[in-house]
Amino acid sequence: LGVPGEVAVGATSLSLPPGQFLAQQLLAQGPALGLTLAWVWARDVASLGGLPPALRLPDLGFLRSTQVDLVVEVAHPCVAQEHGEDILGHANFMLGSPTALADPETERRLREAATRGGHTLYVPRGALWGCEDIARMDRQGTLAALKVTMTKSPQSFRAQGWLRERVAAAVASGTRMVLYEGPLRPLCPLVPNNVNTMAAAAVAAPGLGFDGVTACLVADPSVPDWHVVEVEVTSVGDKGRCLSVTSTRRNPAGLGAVTGSATLGSFWSSLQGGCHSTHVPVSLS
Numbered sequence: 001l002g003v004p005g006e007v008a009v010g011a012t013s014l015s016l017p018p019g020q021f022l023a024q025q026l027l028a029q030g031p032a033l034g035l036t037l038a039w040v041w042a043r044d045v046a047s048l049g050g051l052p053p054a055l056r057l058p059d060l061g062f063l064r065s066t067q068v069d070l071v072v073e074v075a076h077p078c079v080a081q082e083h084g085e086d087i088l089g090h091a092n093f094m095l096g097s098p099t100a101l102a103d104p105e106t107e108r109r110l111r112e113a114a115t116r117g118g119h120t121l122y123v124p125r126g127a128l129w130g131c132e133d134i135a136r137m138d139r140q141g142t143l144a145a146l147k148v149t150m151t152k153s154p155q156s157f158r159a160q161g162w163l164r165e166r167v168a169a170a171v172a173s174g175t176r177m178v179l180y181e182g183p184l185r186p187l188c189p190l191v192p193n194n195v196n197t198m199a200a201a202a203v204a205a206p207g208l209g210f211d212g213v214t215a216c217l218v219a220d221p222s223v224p225d226w227h228v229v230e231v232e233v234t235s236v237g238d239k240g241r242c243l244s245v246t247s248t249r250r251n252p253a254g255l256g257a258v259t260g261s262a263t264l265g266s267f268w269s270s271l272q273g274g275c276h277s278t279h280v281p282v283s284l285s
Helices: 017-029 060-065 077-088 098-102 104-117 131-140 163-173 196-204 261-274
Strands: 006-011 036-041 070-074 092-095 121-123 143-152 177-183 214-219 226-235 244-252 282-284
Touching: 017 036, 017 070, 017 261, 060 077, 070 077, 070 261, 077 092, 077 098, 077 104, 092 098, 092 104, 098 104, 098 196, 104 121, 121 196, 131 143, 131 196, 131 226, 143 196, 163 177, 163 214, 244 261
Parallel strands: 006 036, 006 070, 070 092, 092 121, 121 282, 143 214
Antiparallel strands: 143 226, 177 214, 226 244
């Protein structure tokens, strides 16, 4: 479907690091890789002012008239919830906000749309370190537990609902505070832009999924320009003895930034991998 190598990027605003970064990479390096930036869409049309008019898509309803192989979302889970089925009817879809999949109905609709359209729904690994090992253990049935702890400055959280008050309390206290610890699924709609790494872990380990992966969210003003992700993996054991692996990823980030700088390179790598469809409903890249 579409012209080989054509890629579309959807972002909340080109001022946000992921959207701006991917658009710039495609414009600068895409041609040498056989990739072309077809268009960019944003919920705020005014944010597209820096792009040539030919690259601005005013409405996702025009998707059907564009010939693209891959649509990349780096905006908000509402894009997948509202437009994901239509996108998968016409192109492969890289879901940069996999927290959308925490809603069972959304996951079901997207999986069915991918199968029906013969396209692939890609979930980028983002800031998740060791996702291939996690996926391998899950496939082999040796993964017993998975916990992901994300620590950021309080200013980096875009919280909703009752968690907003917890973040405000963390800002006021000026001290380290655990905002949430428990199953991942109920956390995703409260901070959909902040816990996509955790959602990627749930996709990598479907045997545990959003209900089985343990999430721990920490606000810490002592790390204003870092995003710290700790992944704890525990295998099935015998007589109390089991394999356990803990990794800690310290990602430089701007003050108040949602996405760390090293994660941008991970998105770019996933985008390139997503241009080679495996034709399965859901794939990690």
